[in-house]
């Protein structure tokens with residue numbers, strides 16, 4: 301019997317699989333992120349940890365958890381975990397790729413539409429009794445999405461799924477920047493691999509889908525925003541710190557770009573007050589890229605699959621690349 305700690309809410313049917321396998325489960329089924337001290341205390345005797353992107357799993361925590369054998373992140377991104385430290389301690393790290401790809405791509409398209417067609421602002425106006433400020437004014441308008449140039453930064457799983465929606469759903473022309481070539485996407489979607497500068501200059505929608513790593517931290521700052529079209533939109537459903545938020549605010553204020561649709565922020569759960577104030581240029585979501593019932597359940601079961609594999613001596617199916 302192993303001790304398994306789950307730091308946040310998780311589907312009961314997934315948790316039950318751990319209990320039915322004979323393990324002892326401490327499930328902190330709270331809707332708020334676990335406090336650091338509580339995390340350190342809970343993980344001290346744990347053999348397995350199922351955690352969320354809001355949990356910082358670092359050397360200090362790992363050094364205090366001598367029995368830990370696996371950290372199963374309920375997310376595809378895993379920059380919240382010090383994977384090098386985990387490796388030094390002989391601890392497996394797993395994530396939940398693939399099952400959230402389509403759901404996250406749906407939300408990305410939703411943000412493109414919401415910001416370009418002013419869906420969120422229109423909704424706010426109707427609720428505030430300002431219907432007439434819109435419907436009857438021929439020159440109050442947004443921007444088309446269909447037929448435009450879509451720039452994908454990071455043509456991996458989610459980037460490709462967004463590109464597919466853009467190409468086949470909206471007749472968009474797809475450019476992409478990635479450190480490698482994605483030949484299947486080029487063939488299927490006619491996507492063109494370009495340097496980042498060219499993507500910024502030519503795209504009407506720039507969608508970020510790279511992971512957060514030292515090489516992508518602040519990949520978007522003032523120089524990148526200055527290169528974008530003044531009519532273009534930035535969409536970030538990847539990670540907040542990929543964008544220098546101060547520079548984004550400056551770009552929006554100065555009109556270097558038309559707007560931004562964001563699901564992620566540099567200092568979550570804080571959101572830069574200027575982004576909130578710029579409500580005619582931004583659409584802001586609370587990190588809900590994968591947040592559908594179907595996908596969150598699938599993610600929970602994948603985390604459990606990984607833990608059960610590790611605890612029964614098998615290789616977990618979703619070890620992260622540098623684990």
Ligand code: NAP
Nearest residue numbers: 377404454455456457458478479510511515537538589590
């Ligand atoms: P993925 O399949 O690994 O795609 C990422 C792509 O970016 C890969 O092609 C990767 O190349 C490329 N890349 C990595 N570093 C790069 C760099 N420095 N310059 C250029 N390209 C680079 O990952 P995914 O499943 O699509 O997920 C992408 C990210 O989305 C996750 O890491 C996560 O942070 C975020 N996400 C957010 C939400 C949300 O709720 N908002 C939900 C799901 C995912 P290689 O293959 O060579 O590494």
Ligand code: GLV
Nearest residue numbers: 353375376377590
């Ligand atoms: C969510 O942010 C994820 O990385 O899955």
